[in-house]
Amino acid sequence: MTMRLDYLSIFPGYFDVLDISLLGKAVDNGLVEVHAHDLRDWTHDRHRTVDDTPCGGGAGMVMKPDPWGEAFDGIIGIEPDPSVHVIFPTPSGIPFTQSAAQELSTVERVVFCCGRYEGIDHRVIDYARTMWTVHELSLGDYVLNGGEVAALAITEAVVRLIPGFMGNPESLAEESFSPGQERLLEYPLFTRPVSWRGMDVPEVLMSGHHGRIAEWRREESLLLTRDRRPDLTD
Numbered sequence: 001m002t003m004r005l006d007y008l009s010i011f012p013g014y015f016d017v018l019d020i021s022l023l024g025k026a027v028d029n030g031l032v033e034v035h036a037h038d039l040r041d042w043t044h045d046r047h048r049t050v051d052d053t054p055c056g057g058g059a060g061m062v063m064k065p066d067p068w069g070e071a072f073d074g075i076i077g078i079e080p081d082p083s084v085h086v087i088f089p090t091p092s093g094i095p096f097t098q099s100a101a102q103e104l105s106t107v108e109r110v111v112f113c114c115g116r117y118e119g120i121d122h123r124v125i126d127y128a129r130t131m132w133t134v135h136e137l138s139l140g141d142y143v144l145n146g147g148e149v150a151a152l153a154i155t156e157a158v159v160r161l162i163p164g165f166m167g168n169p170e171s172l173a174e175e176s177f178s179p180g181q182e183r184l185l186e187y188p189l190f191t192r193p194v195s196w197r198g199m200d201v202p203e204v205l206m207s208g209h210h211g212r213i214a215e216w217r218r219e220e221s222l223l224l225t226r227d228r229r230p231d232l233t234d
């Protein structure tokens with residue numbers, strides 16, 4: 001299966017980075033195909049206007065619905081198709097999680113709608129919900145300037161789960177937040193040299209005693225999780 005990824009943004013250059021590294025390899029291997037689009041290509045005025053003042057007043061600008069609707073018509077089509085997943089990154093979205101990444105990794109087509117300014121006219125999202133499967137997702141409780149960085153993060157989390165993308169898929173199953181895994185943070189990692197700037201790798205990790213190593217790692221994960229993410233232990 002090839003996953004088609006479309007990105008709608010007034011800064012399509014953000015997505016040039018998808019030609020690099022593992023994701024670039026996934027494109028070369030035909031696992032994914034990436035299309036970035038400039039929203040301004042669907043404007044018709046001299047200034048290629050995409051924003052306007054908010055109805056009801058308030059600070060900032062709101063993205064006009066017209067360019068989005070015409071871009072949808074051109075990129076996705078005018079017929080409803082629930083197999084198309086349209087993602088609106090937004091601070092008011094549902095927190096994006098590993099399980100959402102897992103679900104999206106099985107989808108054949110994803111369209112990212114990257115807003116700017118104070119956001120997109122809500123009728124755009126309402127229209128999209130009548131046509132496709134819509135996800136309003138947030139990366140976390142902090143404010144970015146637009147949806148592009150979130151779209152890149154979601155892309156990486158999703159594409160790495162596509163069968164055939166990672167060299168050794170077994171490693172995915174062991175990762176924190178993977179399905180079936182206990183919700184624990186990763187234990188500290190070490191590699192050679194054994195001694196570095198007066199600091200040594202914990203002896204247990206050099207013992208070759210797999211039972212003790214597993215026990216040490218679990219204890220470290222429990223301590224770290226209790227300290228940094230007590231919410232995961234609820």
Ligand SMILES: N#Cc1c(-c2ccc3ccn(Cc4ccccn4)c3c2)n[nH]c1N
Pocket residue numbers: 089090091093114115116117118119137138139140141142143144145146147148150
């Ligand atoms: N995902 C996600 C996000 C975003 C995000 C996503 C899309 C847009 C489109 C515009 N802005 C700026 C903005 C500033 C103030 C209030 C509303 N919007 C975005 C921010 N911020 N933080 C997250 N976890």
